[in-house]
Amino acid sequence: MFTPRRATAQGQRHGFHTSLIRHAQNVRAQFLQALFVLVALVLIGVLGYMLIEEWSAWDAFYMTMITITTVGYGEVRPLTREGEVFTVLILIGGVSAALYTLNAVVRLTMEGELSGALGERAMHRRIEALAGHIILCGYGRVGEEVARSLIQRHEPFVVIDKDNIVLARAESGGCDHVHGDSTEDNVLLSAGIARARCLIAALDSDASNSWVVLSARALNPDLWIVARADHPESETKLKHAGANRILSPPSIGGLHMALSAVQPHGQDLIVEQVPLREGSALSGLALGEALAGFKGCSVLAVRRHDGELIASPTGALVLHAQDELILLGPPAALQQIIARAQTPIVQRSR
Secondary structure (H helix, E strand, C coil): CCCHHHHHHHHHHHHHHHHHHHHHHHHHHHHHHHHHHHHHHHHHHHHHHHHHCCCCHHHHHHHHHHHHCCCCCCCCCCCCHHHHHHHHHHHHHHHHHHHHHHHHHHHHHHHHHHHHHHHHHHHHHHHHHCCCCEEEECCCHHHHHHHHHHHHCCCCEEEEECCHHHHHHHHHCCCEEEECCCCCHHHHHHCCCCCCCEEEECCCCHHHHHHHHHHHHHHCCCCEEEEECCCCHHHHHHHHHCCCEEECHHHHHHHHHHHHHHCCCCCCCEEEEEECCCCECCCCCEHHHHCCCCCCCEEEEEECCCCCEEECCCCCCECCCCCEEEEEECHHHHHHHHHHHCCEHHHHHC
16 A cells, blocks of 8 residues: 555655766766866877977877876977977876876766665665565566556565566666575565565466465465466465465466457456455355356456365356455456445345
């Protein structure tokens, strides 16, 4: 749930990053200015020696470089008084420009390291201050969509991934993150699993998701765990590992595409959980009868009161109190089903 404190933290984070970026840009501008002055000084030196001493371009360039760098090789040719004065000016200007450029290079290097270190430290502090947050394991195609939805809902969460390139993309998307393998206890602890309320295992491997669920359940027995399963045979394993809810992106995506094909002008579809309260009007009805008349809605699964998950149930399945329907359909139709599921059974005979 979005809170003013969360909004303030996000604003402070944005201001902190903006300040670092602006400071880094100033240092880069200083470096470019120093580089420009150094190049300009070399050109002035070459032209000056060519005009004053009537030297060739190469001799003038060589004399300019050994003067600016103060290597002390000696004069290319004997200098006139005007040439000696010009050499002194080039020497002073060259040393000053070189020191200015070196200072800019050192600042640019240190600034990059410092801003990165400060940014990482601030992020770790934000993660340590989180409680009741969500841990998202994996920032692939599915994980990125999950993160986008959580941001839209203003839900605090932490991303875990072991790919630095992926984490850079997550950071650019405004996500706090922990680098490491989600199956390792110390990584989950760094993400604050002891204080978290939910974990989403969204890795691209069912085996990896199973290990994440096992580790997470051992570290926090009260944690609500949602796991991704790409293969139906993995759902039982994930359930035994300790997952509270198992979703199959291919199945949901395929059903969504099919409904969009047969209803090309229909509303946008969403997934909704519909619990059947004690005494619900839907209790005791077959699934097909309970949802008759609600066009565009499909049942993804039914979760029994004892935790059993029945995926893609048939219309003959009889519903009971405390069951939960997982539906896909237009928001308006889903709201009607929710209202009916919460209507007492005595109103059904009227």
